[in-house]
Amino acid sequence: MTIPADKTIVALSGGVGGSKLVAGLNKILAPNQLTTVVNTGDDFEHFGLPICPDLDTVLYTLADLNDRERGWGRRDESWACMETLQALGAEDWFQLGDKDLALHLTRRQWLQQGESLSQVVERIRGQLGIASSVVPMSDEPVRTHVQTDQGELSFQDYFVRQRCVPKVERFFYRNSENASPSKGFSHALQDKNLAGVVIGPSNPFVSIDPILSLPGMRETLTGLGVPVVAISPIVGGKAIKGPAAKMFEELGKAASALSVAQHYGNLLSGFVIDDADRETAGLFDEGLKVLVCDTVMVRQADREALARTTLVLVAELGGEGR
Amino acid sequence: MTIPADKTIVALSGGVGGSKLVAGLNKILAPNQLTTVVNTGDDFEHFGLPICPDLDTVLYTLADLNDRERGWGRRDESWACMETLQALGAEDWFQLGDKDLALHLTRRQWLQQGESLSQVVERIRGQLGIASSVVPMSDEPVRTHVQTDQGELSFQDYFVRQRCVPKVERFFYRNSENASPSKGFSHALQDKNLAGVVIGPSNPFVSIDPILSLPGMRETLTGLGVPVVAISPIVGGKAIKGPAAKMFEELGKAASALSVAQHYGNLLSGFVIDDADRETAGLFDEGLKVLVCDTVMVRQADREALARTTLVLVAELGGEGR
Numbered sequence: 001m002t003i004p005a006d007k008t009i010v011a012l013s014g015g016v017g018g019s020k021l022v023a024g025l026n027k028i029l030a031p032n033q034l035t036t037v038v039n040t041g042d043d044f045e046h047f048g049l050p051i052c053p054d055l056d057t058v059l060y061t062l063a064d065l066n067d068r069e070r071g072w073g074r075r076d077e078s079w080a081c082m083e084t085l086q087a088l089g090a091e092d093w094f095q096l097g098d099k100d101l102a103l104h105l106t107r108r109q110w111l112q113q114g115e116s117l118s119q120v121v122e123r124i125r126g127q128l129g130i131a132s133s134v135v136p137m138s139d140e141p142v143r144t145h146v147q148t149d150q151g152e153l154s155f156q157d158y159f160v161r162q163r164c165v166p167k168v169e170r171f172f173y174r175n176s177e178n179a180s181p182s183k184g185f186s187h188a189l190q191d192k193n194l195a196g197v198v199i200g201p202s203n204p205f206v207s208i209d210p211i212l213s214l215p216g217m218r219e220t221l222t223g224l225g226v227p228v229v230a231i232s233p234i235v236g237g238k239a240i241k242g243p244a245a246k247m248f249e250e251l252g253k254a255a256s257a258l259s260v261a262q263h264y265g266n267l268l269s270g271f272v273i274d275d276a277d278r279e280t281a282g283l284f285d286e287g288l289k290v291l292v293c294d295t296v297m298v299r300q301a302d303r304e305a306l307a308r309t310t311l312v313l314v315a316e317l318g319g320e321g322r
Numbered sequence: 323m324t325i326p327a328d329k330t331i332v333a334l335s336g337g338v339g340g341s342k343l344v345a346g347l348n349k350i351l352a353p354n355q356l357t358t359v360v361n362t363g364d365d366f367e368h369f370g371l372p373i374c375p376d377l378d379t380v381l382y383t384l385a386d387l388n389d390r391e392r393g394w395g396r397r398d399e400s401w402a403c404m405e406t407l408q409a410l411g412a413e414d415w416f417q418l419g420d421k422d423l424a425l426h427l428t429r430r431q432w433l434q435q436g437e438s439l440s441q442v443v444e445r446i447r448g449q450l451g452i453a454s455s456v457v458p459m460s461d462e463p464v465r466t467h468v469q470t471d472q473g474e475l476s477f478q479d480y481f482v483r484q485r486c487v488p489k490v491e492r493f494f495y496r497n498s499e500n501a502s503p504s505k506g507f508s509h510a511l512q513d514k515n516l517a518g519v520v521i522g523p524s525n526p527f528v529s530i531d532p533i534l535s536l537p538g539m540r541e542t543l544t545g546l547g548v549p550v551v552a553i554s555p556i557v558g559g560k561a562i563k564g565p566a567a568k569m570f571e572e573l574g575k576a577a578s579a580l581s582v583a584q585h586y587g588n589l590l591s592g593f594v595i596d597d598a599d600r601e602t603a604g605l606f607d608e609g610l611k612v613l614v615c616d617t618v619m620v621r622q623a624d625r626e627a628l629a630r631t632t633l634v635l636v637a638e639l640g641g642e643g644r
Contacts, residue, residue, distance in 0.1 A: 047371075047427040047430050047431050048370045048371065048427075048430045048431075048434060049369075049370065049427075077402075078400060078402045078420065080399075080400045080402065080419075080420035080421050080424075081403065081420045081421065081423045081424045081427070082424070083421075083424075084420070084421040084423075084424030084425070085424040085427060085428060087424075087449070088424060088425065088428045088446065088449050089428075089445070089449050090424070090427065090428035090431060090432075091431060097402075098400065098402035098403045098406070098420040098423075099402050099403065099405075099406040101403045101406075101420075101423065102402075102403045102404070102405075102406030102407040102409075102410060102412070103406070103410065105369040105371075105403070105407060105412065106407060106410045106411075106412035108369050108370045109369050109370075109412060109413060110412075112370060123411070124410065127409065127410050127411050
């Protein structure tokens with residue numbers, strides 16, 4: 001059982017974890033069935049260049065250009081520019097590969113020529129030969145800031161420069177109150193063939209919540225009349241990658257799949273947890289359909305299997321559809 | 323005969339030709355004897371990065387990092403970023419090597435942090451281990467524009483994108499009326515030990531005239547009371563590199579060393595021409611001391627020889643000095 005060929009899926013994604021699921025969905029679904037909506041809360045400016053970490057990870061992953069070991073940037077990357085930056089005594093806390101840099105320069109130029117982020121992503125998507133739709137959550141800047149025991153930090157400052165060491169207290173999504181969903185995002189949600197919304201195994205606080213912070217977005221999603229299904233980024237009490245587990249703990253909650261589901265609350269109709277958390281399956285809210293499977297994606301086959309399982313859950317929850 | 327060890331030289335330079343002479347002067351003179359003042363009229367912004375072609379050529383040449391064959395940029399350069407830019411369908415008319423790019427990113431960052439171009443150049447000079455002083459002509463933007471038979475073009479548009487094909491009619495140095503010499507330039511001119519000003523074998527119209535276009539600069543230089551000596555960039559009716567000969571012809575003048583001297587006019591007290599133009603030596607203004615030698619710099623030894631000869635001319639003209 002999966003969704004019919006005329007039905008569509010909107011996937012919400014951050015960087016690494018979300019992009020892997022999206023790569024699986026992208027393989028299973030026809031191009032016109034999938035719209036990936038990507039977090040832009042991590043975006044920032046460096047050396048005057050607009051950096052969009054999650055968008056780039058999704059684009060590189062879908063184009064099969066991503067470096068799987070490093071988890072960000074491009075495979076077969078070279079570092080001549082970075083090494084020279086270091087030799088010149090310039091800031092080198094944010095790594096920029098030579099090829100990756102080209103994407104930043106291109107985006108800078110197209111944005112400066114007056115294109116929206118959506119238009120720029122659309123052009124890059126085309127150039128990289130990605131068939132399905134990829135859109136930023138918004139064309140207006142929303143910036144994730146972290147209130148920590150060492151003061152308020154911008155996300156990249158917290159995440160890259162300070163390596164997530166400061167203890168988190170609260171998250172802000174600056175300017176989200178003035179931002180609206182990108183046209184591509186809105187259109188995908190309004191599609192009469194929409195079968196469901198899939199929230200990737202991304203960090204709830206810094207990858208998905210920025211998307212949900214757009215005005216009215218939670219209400220929009222719960223009011224769609226289609227299943228909203230998330231995959232837990234926490235497996236066996238740990239995050240597959242990144243600081244999600246640490247964040248839950250610092251906020252006084254258990255680092256668990258259950259905490260993730262509780263965090264999303266009534267937004268979810270379905271939730272996918274890992275085999276490792278099978279024994280916790282009975283603890284979830286009765287109204288939430290929980291599916292247990294292997295959620296750790298190492299190979300492409302794992303991505304497709306998880307995508308398939310997730311679509312099964314969407315189909316089961318969807319009934320007759322919209 | 324050369325200038326005494328306590329005397330100083332100010333060299334005006336554009337890119338390739340000027341930087342070669344400066345590399346010779348830099349070898350012969352003690353670090354505190356030489357200040358190189360570099361044209362910034364070619365500077366422009368590309369991909370949001372400040373590009374300073376002549377400054378970079380001078381800095382790379384003095385640090386012995388320059389690519390001698392190509393005539394610009396760094397030796398042992400790699401092009402991963404540029405190749406990726408092309409693959410992405412971005413503008414690729416201006417070549418940016420991976421290592422070269424690091425200098426642009428660094429400069430962008432330091433300028434954005436509020437440093438002046440002079441301060442940025444000073445830091446780069448230090449990082450590259452260049453002992454003598456290198457300063458931009460001004461910290462304010464002056465931009466060379468070319469009036470051509472195809473309309474007014476910015477210099478890089480004319481020079482790189484249009485490969486100097488449009489016929490030149492006139493040159494403008496935009497904003498020069500509002501610009502002042504950099505502090506380093508002014509201080510070097512006011513040095514009581516100044517023995518002379520050397521104008522490198524650079525393009526008069528687009529490398530040296532932008533410097534001379536600063537308010538009162540011609541008067542300042544003629545009023546210094548020290549010799550001003552130029553080396554002809556035109557040898558045997560041709561420019562060693564670049565469009566100088568073509569420009570003279572399009573402006574209705576012969577492409578000759580004589581035209582160069584007449585262009586600079588009463589600014590010059592001495593002029594160095596090539597052996598190839600020896601027979602024209604009698605045609606110059608009587609008040610101008612003309613020295614004939616081999617001016618074509620192929621090897622480092624050629625640069626030093628020409629620098630030495632130029633300093634001899636400065637010393638001869640200088641008499642007792644300032």
